[in-house]
Structures are given as structure tokens and as C-alpha cells.
Amino acid sequence: MTEWKEFKVHINGEATEAVSNILIELGSAGVSVVDRKDFLSLPEYGFDTLWALDEKAFPDDGVVIKGYFYGDDASKETELALIENIESLKSFDLDIENYEVTTEDVVEEEWANAWKKYYHPVSITRYMTIVPQWEEYSKNHEEEKIIYLDPGLAFGTGTHPTTKLCLQALESSLRGGETVLDVGTGSGVLTIASALLGASKIQAFDLDDVAVKSAYDNIQLNDLNTEISVQANDLLKGIDVQADMIVANILAEIILLLIPDAFKNLKPGGKFLSSGIISEKKEEILLSLKDNGFEIEQINQMGDWVAILAIKPAED
Structure with a gap:
């Protein structure tokens, strides 16, 4: 079975977008963000929620940003480059004094299917719903607009x-x-x-x-x-x-x-x-x-x- 390496960055939520972009630029095949606010919040108009939630998986403070690397990209050099790039964000006056970078091996066959159970259609407004490409979904009313996404693309x-x-x-x-x-x-x-x-x-x-x-x-x-x-x-x-x-x-x-x-x-x-x-x-x-x-x-x-x-x- 193919193994990937998961890079986790536990950091202030202010840096979410910046760290996500850093992971992608370093070659990550996917990025996910674990934020307690997602656990505490429901979509404005109900219907389906984003997560089948386990409160223990959510950090008490900040966010956990995960990037997934394979082969030569999953090296110690990548980890050092990640830390160097995060340090450079301080020049943008971001509050990132306390952050932690960890890594973990992930088996592709388990990851590729397990994470999908956490991602379901989400109603952004009464007239707009985001649907993962593998989900079957029927409109709630004629005016509803559906955006299909492949979140595996990770942006x-x-x-x-x-x-x-x-x-x-x-x-x-x-x-x-x-x-x-x-x-x-x-x-x-x-x-x-x-x-x-x-x-x-x-x-x-x-x-x-x-x-x-x-x-x-x-x-x-x-x-x-x-x-x-x-x-x-x-x-x-x-x-x-x-x-x-x-x-x-x-x-x-x-x-x-x-x-x-x-x-x-x-x-x-x-x-x-x-x-x-x-x-x-x-x-x-x-x-x-x-x-x-x-x-x-x-x-x-x-x-x-x-x-x-x-x-x-x-x-x-």
C-alpha cells in the first residue's frame, strides 16, 4: 500500500490561508484545516453539516493545517522548508509566535476513503450549495445553484x-x-x-x-x-x-x-x-x-x- 506523509501545523487561525498556500507551494497533494469553529458552527441555513464531528479531533485553540506529501516531497528538507516559510510570515505581522509542526505516516488506501465521510453538501445560502463530486444531491428548490468541487484538489x-x-x-x-x-x-x-x-x-x-x-x-x-x-x-x-x-x-x-x-x-x-x-x-x-x-x-x-x-x- 502506498504511504504518504502528513505534515501538521498547529498555529493561530490568522495564518490559515498563508500556511495552506505554503504547503501547496512545497508540493502538497492536499490540504485540510481542522478548526474548532467548524465544530461550534452550523451552516446558516441548516440542511447538512460539513462534519460528522468528533470533538476530540478539534484543537482547543488555533487551527491544525494538514498537508500531504508523497515520495521525495515527504523529506526532512520539506519539513525544514515548511518551518522556514512559516517563520517568514512574521514579517507580515502575523501572530505566529507559538506554532508546532509534526509529521505522521498515512496509508493512501485508508486516507483516500476515510476522509470522505466527513465532507457532505453544505448550504452556503438558501440559494447556493457546495457539493463534493462523489455525492448524489437533489436540489431543495428550483432556484438553488449547486457548486460541485473536488476537495481532494485541496485549495x-x-x-x-x-x-x-x-x-x-x-x-x-x-x-x-x-x-x-x-x-x-x-x-x-x-x-x-x-x-x-x-x-x-x-x-x-x-x-x-x-x-x-x-x-x-x-x-x-x-x-x-x-x-x-x-x-x-x-x-x-x-x-x-x-x-x-x-x-x-x-x-x-x-x-x-x-x-x-x-x-x-x-x-x-x-x-x-x-x-x-x-x-x-x-x-x-x-x-x-x-x-x-x-x-x-x-x-x-x-x-x-x-x-x-x-x-x-x-x-x-
Whole structure:
């Protein structure tokens, strides 16, 4: 039986997105996040819950981020590189003074099937449900939109608060026919949602080629006819598009770098939806948005996470 190595990082929840990206960039074939808030929270509209829960599996504080490596990727050098990259996050002013990295051997045949029992359809809103590709699911009503994902691709199942906030904001903002830019697309869940909500042209970007493939595969899984392109790119550098909406669910410090280009690439009256913002960083993001010419339309919060919907003022 094939053996993999599981790398576990027990760390402050503020670093979830950053550490997940580090694991992927080091070659992880999958990433999962164990967060006590998932145990304590139910989806807003009920139906099915994400976890068949065992409270003992959830940390009392922080989160446990797991990455899975095979063969040469599962080396001591990988572990050292992981620690080095986590240490570098301190330059972003993240609270990660106390963290722990451990490893464990995992047998593929057991892992590949056992974890699926914990992932079921999740209703993000009354009109939007995320369904793993192997699950049979029938709509609860005609207007319900279904996003099929392969979470084995490991760039997010769409159930983290930062993603939920984005999906809810997209549902209330898109009316059909829009041009959307998805920056840091990951699994492609926000791209897929934008297409299902009627956006007619979508460009998705991610710095990592593995993420680009993940997004592309999930887009194909949903058999979308919308004009969608997915490519590797560093935020919006070199991109010259006049969009109706730009969405970015990434680290707050990276959003700060993105804000000027987001303003430049929006039509007058266009909207910039940013998420992945820990509550302590909210005021810094709001200040930068205003300094760059944005008006704040909406601020939404779920637990410690914040999403901000800003608008580029219409021309007089």
C-alpha cells in the first residue's frame, strides 16, 4: 500500500490561508484545516453539516493545517522548508509566535476513503450549495445553484468563513452579464459561483500553477459555458481589464498590495470584494481602500473574519 506523509501545523487561525498556500507551494497533494469553529458552527441555513464531528479531533485553540506529501516531497528538507516559510510570515505581522509542526505516516488506501465521510453538501445560502463530486444531491428548490468541487484538489472546499462571506456577497451583488476578475482563485469556487450567478466573462488568476490546474479542473467539473480563463499571474500585475467586479480572498497583507491595481482595473461604479481579512486588520484595509479612492459599500463579518465590499465611484 502506498504511504504518504502528513505534515501538521498547529498555529493561530490568522495564518490559515498563508500556511495552506505554503504547503501547496512545497508540493502538497492536499490540504485540510481542522478548526474548532467548524465544530461550534452550523451552516446558516441548516440542511447538512460539513462534519460528522468528533470533538476530540478539534484543537482547543488555533487551527491544525494538514498537508500531504508523497515520495521525495515527504523529506526532512520539506519539513525544514515548511518551518522556514512559516517563520517568514512574521514579517507580515502575523501572530505566529507559538506554532508546532509534526509529521505522521498515512496509508493512501485508508486516507483516500476515510476522509470522505466527513465532507457532505453544505448550504452556503438558501440559494447556493457546495457539493463534493462523489455525492448524489437533489436540489431543495428550483432556484438553488449547486457548486460541485473536488476537495481532494485541496485549495479550499468553500466552507471556510472567508469564502462563505465572498459567496454571500457575490450572490447579493451580481445581476448577470458582468465581467469578473478572481484574484487568488485557489479551487476556483468564486469563479464557479460568479458564472452560476450570471457573470458572462471571468478571468481567474493565481500565482501557483497547481492552483491554476485545480481551478480549471473544478470549472470543468461544473460544465460551465461562461467565457472563463484561468492563468498563473502575480495578482493583477500586467493585467489591463475594465471589470465590473474584482474578488480576492487572500491574505490581508496581500490585499494591501492589490488595492491600487484593483482600482485601476475596475469600471466606474465597479466593485472590489476582498476577504481573508482577520478582524484586527480590518481598519488598515479600510484606510487603504479609502486612500486609493474607493468608497465602502458593505462590511460583513463571520467570527474573526471580515469581507469588505468597496465601490469605485461613478464618473460625474
